Amino acid sequence: MKGRPEGLPAEVEARPVVLEIHDMTHFFGNLRAVHDFNLTLKHGELVGLIGPNGAGKTTVFNLITGVYVPTEGEIFFRGVNITGLPSFEIIQMGIARTFQNIRLFSNLSVLDNVRIAYHPHAGYSLWDTIVRNHRFQEKEAELTERAQEFLAIFGLEERQNDIAGSLPYGLQRRLEIARALATRPQLLILDEPAAGMNPQEIDELMDLIHFIRERFDLTILLVEHRMRLVMNICEWLTVMDFGEIIAQGLPEEVRNNPRVVEAYLGRQAIEIK
Amino acid sequence: MLSKFKGDTLYFIVFSLVLFVIVQALISLGVVNNFWRGIIFWGAAITMVTLGLNLIYGFNGQFSLGQYGFYAIGAYASADITYRWVHGDASGLAVVIFGSILSLVFYALVAAGLRRFYNVSTMTKFTAYTLATILAFWIVAGFLKGPLTSMAMGVVGNMPPKIEQNVVFFFALLGGALLAGIASFLFGIPVLELGSDYFGIATLGFTIIIKVLLDNTDTILGFPEMKGARGMIGIPKWTTWPWVFVSFMFVVIVMRNLLHSSTGRAILSVREDERAATLVGIDVASVKILAFVVGSFFAGLAGGIRAHDLAFLHPQSFNFIQSFNPLIIVVLGGLGSMTGTILTGFLWIILLEGALRLYLPAGFETWRFVVYPLILLLMMLLRPEGLFGQYELPFLRRPLPAPRKKQAAKEVAQ
Numbered sequence: 040m041k042g043r044p045e046g047l048p049a050e051v052e053a054r055p056v057v058l059e060i061h062d063m064t065h066f067f068g069n070l071r072a073v074h075d076f077n078l079t080l081k082h083g084e085l086v087g088l089i090g091p092n093g094a095g096k097t098t099v100f101n102l103i104t105g106v107y108v109p110t111e112g113e114i115f116f117r118g119v120n121i122t123g124l125p126s127f128e129i130i131q132m133g134i135a136r137t138f139q140n141i142r143l144f145s146n147l148s149v150l151d152n153v154r155i156a157y158h159p160h161a162g163y164s165l166w167d168t169i170v171r172n173h174r175f176q177e178k179e180a181e182l183t184e185r186a187q188e189f190l191a192i193f194g195l196e197e198r199q200n201d202i203a204g205s206l207p208y209g210l211q212r213r214l215e216i217a218r219a220l221a222t223r224p225q226l227l228i229l230d231e232p233a234a235g236m237n238p239q240e241i242d243e244l245m246d247l248i249h250f251i252r253e254r255f256d257l258t259i260l261l262v263e264h265r266m267r268l269v270m271n272i273c274e275w276l277t278v279m280d281f282g283e284i285i286a287q288g289l290p291e292e293v294r295n296n297p298r299v300v301e302a303y304l305g306r307q308a309i310e311i312k
Numbered sequence: 313m314l315s316k317f318k319g320d321t322l323y324f325i326v327f328s329l330v331l332f333v334i335v336q337a338l339i340s341l342g343v344v345n346n347f348w349r350g351i352i353f354w355g356a357a358i359t360m361v362t363l364g365l366n367l368i369y370g371f372n373g374q375f376s377l378g379q380y381g382f383y384a385i386g387a388y389a390s391a392d393i394t395y396r397w398v399h400g401d402a403s404g405l406a407v408v409i410f411g412s413i414l415s416l417v418f419y420a421l422v423a424a425g426l427r428r429f430y431n432v433s434t435m436t437k438f439t440a441y442t443l444a445t446i447l448a449f450w451i452v453a454g455f456l457k458g459p460l461t462s463m464a465m466g467v468v469g470n471m472p473p474k475i476e477q478n479v480v481f482f483f484a485l486l487g488g489a490l491l492a493g494i495a496s497f498l499f500g501i502p503v504l505e506l507g508s509d510y511f512g513i514a515t516l517g518f519t520i521i522i523k524v525l526l527d528n529t530d531t532i533l534g535f536p537e538m539k540g541a542r543g544m545i546g547i548p549k550w551t552t553w554p555w556v557f558v559s560f561m562f563v564v565i566v567m568r569n570l571l572h573s574s575t576g577r578a579i580l581s582v583r584e585d586e587r588a589a590t591l592v593g594i595d596v597a598s599v600k601i602l603a604f605v606v607g608s609f610f611a612g613l614a615g616g617i618r619a620h621d622l623a624f625l626h627p628q629s630f631n632f633i634q635s636f637n638p639l640i641i642v643v644l645g646g647l648g649s650m651t652g653t654i655l656t657g658f659l660w661i662i663l664l665e666g667a668l669r670l671y672l673p674a675g676f677e678t679w680r681f682v683v684y685p686l687i688l689l690l691m692m693l694l695r696p697e698g699l700f701g702q703y704e705l706p707f708l709r710r711p712l713p714a715p716r717k718k719q720a721a722k723e724v725a726q
Contacts, residue, residue, distance in 0.1 A: 104591060123431050130593035138591075144584035147577070150713060154574070155581045156592040161574035165602075168573040169566055175573070182574065183713045191716075200712050222593050 042077035044275050044288040051274075054081040056118070057226055057258045058103070058134075063112030065102055072098045074282045076112070080226070085252060085259045087273035087290075091302055095282040096262040097139060100228055104136050105129040116226070131159050135224035137215045139231045139262075145204030149195055152203050152214060153186040156221035186221065192254070193217040209240045213247065220255055227251070229261040233268050241265060245272055270294065278302070324707035332557050339553055349553075350621060351666040352658075356556045357618040359657030360563045362638040363650065364610035367567055369639075370647035371576075372603035373583030375508050378499070378515030379611050380635035381522040382492040386612025387619040387630075388526065388538060390488030391547045394620065395537055397480050398548050402469070405480065406460040408487035411452040415494055418444035438501045445498060481550045485559065485616040492612025493605050500604040504597065519632045526627035543626035551621035559617055563610045567650065568708050570606065579603050583648075633681075640688055646698025650708045656699060 042060060058080040065073040073095045080086055088096050101107050103114060105126035113122045121129050144152050161182055167175040190196040193213050198206065203214060212232060219227060232248070233241050245268060252259055263269045269276065270290045278286040278293055280302040286293050293299055317325060335352070338344045344352070365379045389408060396404035422440050426432050452460065468479050503514045529538035538544045570576055578599050581589040590596050619625055641660050645652030664683075668676060691698070704710070 106587075106591075125431070125595075126590045127593050127595045130591060136591055138588070142585050142588040144581050144588065146584060147580060148712075151577055151580075155577045155589070155594065158574045158578045159593045163574070165570075165575060168575055169569050171569055179573065184716065187713070187716050196715065199715060218592060 042079040042287075044292075046289070047275065051081055051084065054083060056080070057082050057084075057116070058260070059115040060103070061113045061115075063099075063102060063109045063114065065098060065107060066110045072282050073102065073109075076279075076282075076284060078277060080258050080260060082258055083252075083256070085248070085272060085274050086261075087269045087276045088260060088262045088279065089264070089269055089276055089293075090279035090285075094279040094302075096279055097230060098282075099279075100136060100230055100262065103129075103228065104134060127159075130222055130224075133223065133225040134228065135219035135222045135226070136228040137212075137219050137230055137232060139234060141208075141211050141215050143203045143211060143215055143218070145202070147203060148200050149203050149206065149214060150183070150186055150190065150199040152218050153189055153221045154182060156218045157182050157186060160223070189217055189221055208235065209243070212236070212244070216247065216251065220251060220257075224255075224257065226258045226260065229259065229263075231262055231264060233263060233265045238267075241268055244268070248272060320706040320709075324705075328557075328561060332553075335557075336553050347670075348666065351662055353551055353553075353556050353621045354618065354665065355658040355661035356560045357614040357621075358637065358641070358661055359654055360560060360614035360617070361611045362641045362645075362653050362657045363563055363567055364607035364614075365638045366607075366642050366645075366647070366650065366653045367571075367579075367603050367610070368607040370642055370649070370653075371571060371583060372579045372600060373508065374504065374600060374604065375512040376515045376604070376607075377512055377632065377635050377639065378496075378518040379607070379638050380630050380632070381515075381519040382496055382608040382611040383615045383618075384522050384526060384627075384630035385495055386488035386492045386615025387625055388488075388529070388544070388615070389491045389612070390484040390616035391544060391619040391625055392535060392538065393484040393487050394480060394548050394550065395544070395546060397484075398546075399537075401461075402464040403457055403461045405468075405483055405487065406464045407449070407453050407457060408491060409483055410456065410460050411449040412487065412490040412494060414448035414452055415445045418448050419497075434502055434505050438498070441501060442498055445494060477548075477550060481555065481620065484620075485555075485613055488616040488619075489609045489612035492615065493609040496608030497601065497605050500601045504600045504604060516632060516635075519630070519635045523627055523631050526630060538625075541627055543624060545624055547619055547623045547625065549620060549623045551617055556617055556621075559613055563613065564650070564654070564708075566606070567610070571650075572710055575599075575602070636684075640684055643688065644691055644699055646700040646702065649698060649700045649702055649704060651703060651705045652698050652700030 056079060058078065060076055060078040063073060063076040064071070076099060078086075078099075088099065090096050098107070102109050105121070105124055105128075108123045113120055115121065116129070116132060116134060119132070121132065124132075144155065147155075162178040163175050167178075187196060187199060190199055193216070195210065195214060195217065198210070203211070206214060216227075216229070216232070229248075233244055236244060248259065248261075249272065251257060261269075261273070273290060275287070275289050276293045277284055278296070278299050280298075285298045285302060286296045288296070335344070339349055361379055361383050364382075365376060368374050368376045368379075393404040393408055396402070419441060422444050426437060426440065468476055471479060499518055503511055503518075506514060525533060526538070527541040529535045529544075530540040537546075571579065578589070578594050579602070581592075581594060582596050582599050582603075586596050589599075637660075641656050642653055644660075645654075645656030664680065668680075695701075
C-alpha cells in the first residue's frame with residue numbers, strides 16, 4: 040500500500056484506515072514545500088514524521104488540519120475527502136493537533152481552556168444562553184463536569200481556576216494535549232511535543248502519550264526532533280527532506296538508512312562512518 | 313418570584329430596582345432638572361454603545377471604529393419611524409419592522425442553502441446575503457407597503473394614546489436596533505475576514521460613509537424629513553427614565569449572559585488566539601460576526617434612546633471624531649471589563665458633558681480634544697489595563713466553578 044513501509048505485522052494491516060494522503064503537493068508561491076507526499080495511517084498506530092529543519096513537516100500538519108489547502112493531491116479521513124474543508128470542520132470531524140510553540144488561551148483559566156474545546160458539543164442554543172433557561176443550566180453544569188473529569192485525568196484538576204499562562208512549561212504542554220483531546224479526536228497530531236523539555240520531562244511525556252493512546256483509543260502522528268523520543272515510542276517513521284519523503288520504515292531501518300543519515304548529518308558523515 | 317434568583321443575581325436585581333426607584337423619584341420630584349436628566353440619559357446611551365464596543369473589541373479582540381455608524385443608523389431609523397407616525401404615516405414602522413423580519417427569514421434560507429456547498433467564498437456569501445436583504449426590503453416596500461401600513465395603523469392606531477405611543481416607541485427602538493444589526497451583519501461578512509488592524513481601518517471608512525449618507529439623506533436617499541446636513545427636527549421626545557432603564561438593563565443582562573456561556577468562552581478564545589481557536593474546532597468567522605452584530609445591535613438601540621431624548625439629530629454628531637469617544641471610554645474603563653465600561657461611560661458624560669459645561673469657564677469645552685488624548689496617553693503610561701482592569705461587580709463576574717467532590721475525582725483516577 041502506498042504511504043506505508045513494507046513488513047508491518049498483518050494484524051496492524053488488517054485494521055481500518057484512519058488517514059490517507061494521496062500524492063499531496065503544496066507550493067508557497069514558487070517554493071515547493073511539499074512534494075508527492077503519501078501517508079496511510081491505520082487505526083491505533085503511533086507514527087513519527089521526522090526530518091531536518093525546513094523539511095516541510097509542519098506544513099504537512101497544516102495541510103492535514105486545513106490551515107492550508109494543498110495545491111495538488113487529496114486527503115481522506117476515515118474515507119471522507121477533507122481536502123479544502125475549513126479547519127474547524129476538520130477538527131470537529133475528529134482530528135486534533137497541538138502546536139510547536141504552545142498556543143494556549145493564556146489569559147483564561149485552565150478549566151476554560153478545556154471548556155472552549157467542548158464548545159461545538161455544548162448542546163444549548165444562543166437563545167438558551169440569553170434567557171438562562173433550565174436547559175442552559177443543565178448542559179452547562181454537565182459540560183463543566185466533563186471538563187473537570189478531563190482535567191483530573193491529566194492531573195490538572197487542582198489548578199482548574201489558575202490562569203493557563205501561569206502554569207509551568209511541562210503542565211502547559213499537558214494542558215495543550217488535554218485541550219486537543221477534549222475535541223474528541225480519533226487522530227491526534229502532535230507538533231514537536233518535546234520541544235524545550237529536559238530528559239525527565241520527556242520521560243513523563245512518553246508515558247503520557249502511551250497513556251492517552253490507550254485511554255482514548257487514538258491514532259497518533261507526531262513530529263519530533265528528539266531521536267530518543269521518536270525511536271522509543273513510534274511504531275514506524277516517515278522521513279522528509281526538502282519536502283519529499285526520503286524513507287519510510289521501522290525505527291531501526293530508518294536509523295541505518297544512508298539517505299537519512301545524509302539528510303541529517305551531510306554526505307561526509309557517511310564517508311567517516 | 314424573586315425566590316428563583318440567588319446570591320449575586322438577587323443583590324443585583326434588588327440594587328437595580330432601588331436605583332430605578334430613586335432616580336425616578338428624583339426626576340418626578342424635580343430634584344434632577346432637565347439638563348441633568350438629559351445627561352443621565354445620554355450617559356446611559358453612550359454606555360450602551362460602549363458596552364457593544366467592549367464586546368467587539370475588549371472581549372472579541374476586533375478593533376472597531378464603526379460603532380458610531382451603527383449608533384447613527386439606530387438613531388435615524390427609529391427617529392424616522394416615530395416622526396412618520398406622529399405625522400399620521402405608519403409606513404416607516406411597517407417597512408422597517410416587516411422588512412427586517414423578512415430579511416431574517418431570508419437569511420435563514422440563505423444559510424441553509426449555503427451549507428449545501430463546499431467552501432463558499434466570502435464574497436459569494438456577502439453577495440447572497442446582500443441580495444436577500446435587498447429582496448426582502450423590495451418586497452415589503454414595493455408590494456406589501458400598502459396593506460402592512462394600514463394593518464399597523466389599524467392595530468396600533470386604535471389603542472389608547474398612552475399605550476399607542478409606547479408600543480410605537482418600542483417598535484421604533486427595535487426597528488433601529490434591527491437595522492443596525494442587519495447593516496453590521498452585511499458589513500461584517502467581508503470585513504471581519506481582514507486582520508484586526510485592517511478591520512479597524514475598514515470600520516473607520518464605514519463611519520465616514522454613514523456620515524456622508526446622512527449629510528445627503530434628503531437628496532440622494534430620498535428621506536426629505538431627515539433634512540440632510542441641516543439636521544432632523546421634530547422627533548417626538550418620548551424617551552423616559554423607564555425606557556432608558558429597561559433598555560440599559562437589557563443590554564447589560566444580554567451581554568452578561570452571552571459572555572458567561574460556552575459562546576462567551578468562544579468569543580474570548582478568538583481574542584486570545586484565533587489560530588488556536590480554529591484548531592480546537594471553533595468557527596471563528598461566525599463567532600466574530602456574532603459579537604459584531606450583537607455589539608452593533610446595542611449601538612442601534614442606544615441610538616433610538618438618544619434620538620428620542622434629544623429630539624434633534626445632526627450628522628455632525630456622528631462623524632468619525634465622535635466615534636473615538638466609545639473607544640476612549642472602553643480603554644479607560646478596561647478592555648474586557650463590563651463594570652469598567654459602565655462606570656467610565658457614565659462618569660465620562662457626567663464629568664465632561666455635564667460638570668465641564670456648568671462649572672468651568674465658557675469655552676473650556678473646546679479644549680476637549682486636548683484633554684482626551686492627554687488622558688489616554690497618561691492612561692497608557694500609568695495603567696495600561698484601564699481604570700478597572702479585569703475587575704467586575706459580583707453579578708458580572710465570570711463564575712469560577714467549584715472543584716468536584718473528592719470522591720468523584722478518585723473514581724476517575726482509578
